[in-house]
Amino acid sequence: MKKRIPLIVAVLALAVVIAIGLIDRYSPRxxxxxxxxxxxxxxxxxxxxxWQRSPHANMLRKPAPNSVVGDFDNASWTLPPAARRLPVDSEPAARMYAREGSWYMDLREPASDSFRTFRIDYVVGYQYRQVYLTREDGGVLRRLxxxxxxxxxEFFPYWNxxxxxxxxxxxxxxxMTSQNSAWNLFCARCHTTHLVINRKNANHTxxxxxxxxDGIACEACHGPGSLHAKYFESNYLNRISQWINSNLRGDPVxxxxxxxxxxxxxxxxxxxRCHGADIYMSGTDVYRSYEPGYSRTGHTNDLSAYFESAPLxxxxxxPTLETWSDGEPKGIGMLFRSLIESECYRQAEVRCYDCHNPHDNKQAAKPGLLFPSEASNDYCLGCHEDLRERVAEHTRHEPDSPGAYCYDCHMPKIITKLATGELELTRTHRMSLIPGAHDEWQPGNAPNACLSCHGLDAPAL
Structure with missing residues (x-):
């Protein structure tokens, strides 16, 4: 009998766990x-x-020695030579400096030779470029x-x-007088978590x-967490119940x-909501009411009906929402749209976080997925299994050579970005067929993957 006691206890414990899972259900709404x-x-x-190490977490910060990446060591900025029309234009138009733990940008006023001082109250970004915000008397965080x-x-006039x-x-x-320079009434919705606008005026002053x-934190993607935290804090057994309901029943977390x-x-x-910038062209009110997760009064939880609502x-x-002459997505704000246009999205279950680590957004979900490699090929071959044994035949390139990887041809660098002040190209996410190298491409259209490497000597496909 004594030998059976542990077994009996285990069976009873399992029965209790199952009972908890059966009884303690939580609302999906x-x-x-x-x-x-x-x-x-x-x-x-x-x-x-x-997440704390990620660009998302550090998107918006107070100015500090470890957050300010620009040169504020008594620096200055002068109009580029081609823009100088008056003698005064050869003199500094802006001065940047730090004093007693604060950072400042002085701008020369147009009607005089004097400068007006703006204290930096927040910095935005740090990877490619950094934006500087100053707080006005009316509460607006104005983009300098x-x-x-x-x-x-170096400093540069990004919007020019x-x-x-x-x-x-x-x-x-x-x-600084345009309405969209009121950063906390526009840009903040995607650079903070759960922006609430209590009051504003028509002029956005x-x-x-x-x-x-500050920044893109947990609840920006997972939705409000008070009930989630309370559920697990209130009863340790809820963790068991949650595991059963979620993993065995398929219930939401x-x-x-x-x-x-x-x-x-x-x-x-x-x-x-933030990377599909062209949604705003036809669904501004919708994106403002969006919140991740499950239905709450007055909130939209699914934007997919609007993914393609803006015509190409x-x-x-x-700016940032450009298209090529053939309508293909071109600007960096169209990167998400390029994915939505792909058959891999329309016919399969491709999702952003298949390749991108959602908690450290500049890292790969798995090593090698963010560049042409055997790992990225393997991701594609997970669906295109019929090509696994004939990759070289399909690509017409020697193994390990440029062009031998799926990304080289099906995700060419045809998306433009000026985030750093320099024109750069990044990979389209429209994983599509390659247009004919000669008979379908016209100047002004999206660059052709074959012509980008081979020029007019590209072999016919």
Whole structure:
């Protein structure tokens, strides 16, 4: 009998666990509050430090020696030679310096030789370029017109570059009067977590706003976490119940949005809300009401109906939302749209986080997935199994050579970006067939993968 006691106890324990799983169900629809990333880190001790190192976590910061990447060591900026029309244009138009733990940018006023001082209250970004914000009396965080290019190691007028316009001192000031320069009424929605605009005026000179976390934190992607935290804190057995309900029954994770439990449209909406910039062209109100996860009063949880709502008009010239002459996505703001246009998205279950680590967004989900490699080929061959034994025949390139990997031909670098102040190309995510090297391509159309390497000597396919 004594030998059977452990077995009996184990059976009873299992019965209790199953009973808990059967009885303690949680609602798939709920209203929760935002509690901040630090609260998430108390339990998620492995993922939280990973996120803290990420560009998402460090997108918006107070100025400090470890956050300011621009040159504020008594630096200055002068209009480029081609933009100088008056003798004064050869003199500095801006001065940057630090004093007693604060950072400042002085801008020369158009009507005089005097400078006006702006204190830097926040910095945005650090990988490619850095934006500087100053707080006005009305509460608006105003975007200053000069940004720092990390690779060039110099200040530059970003929006003049995007709009292909000539910078002038009056124009730099005009950039600070445009409505979209009120950063915390526009850009903050994608650079903070849970932006709430309590009050603003028509001219966007008044802003009473708040947010849950600086940068893109846990709840920006997972939704509000108060009920999730309370559920697990209130009863340790809820962890067992949650495991049973989620892993054995397929229920959602308790009171939180977890990508693996969302349908494709809901899961991709988490990324689309900020990376699918052309959605705003036809669905501005929708993206403002979006919140990840499950239905809450007044919130939209699935943006997929709007992914392709903005037509791909040929030769569109809206900064960052450009298209090529054939209508193919061109600007960096169209990167998500290029994925949505692909058959890999439409006919399969391709998702952003298949390749991109969602908690450290500049890292790969698995080594080798973010560049042409055997690992990235293996990802593609997971669906295109029929090509696994004849990759060389399919690619018409020697193994390990440029062109021998799926990304080389099906994700060519045809998306343009000016994020650093220099024109760069990045890979389209429209994993499509390669157009005919000669008979389908016309100047102004999206560059052809074959012609990009071989020029007019590209072999016919």
């Amino acid at each position: 709920y209203d929760a509050e935002y509690i901040g990333a630090a609260a998430c880190g108390e339990c998620h001790t492995q993922i939280y430090p990973e 017109p000069l940004q720092w290019s990390v690779p060039r190691q 570059l995007q709009e292909k316009s000539t910078p002038t001192v009056p124009d730099l000031w005009a950039q 008044v802003a009473d706003v708040e947010w849950a976390d 308790a009171y939180i949005a977890s990508a693996g439990k969302l349908n494709k449209g809901e899961a991709m909406s988490v990324c689309a 008009t040929p030769s569109r010239n809206i």
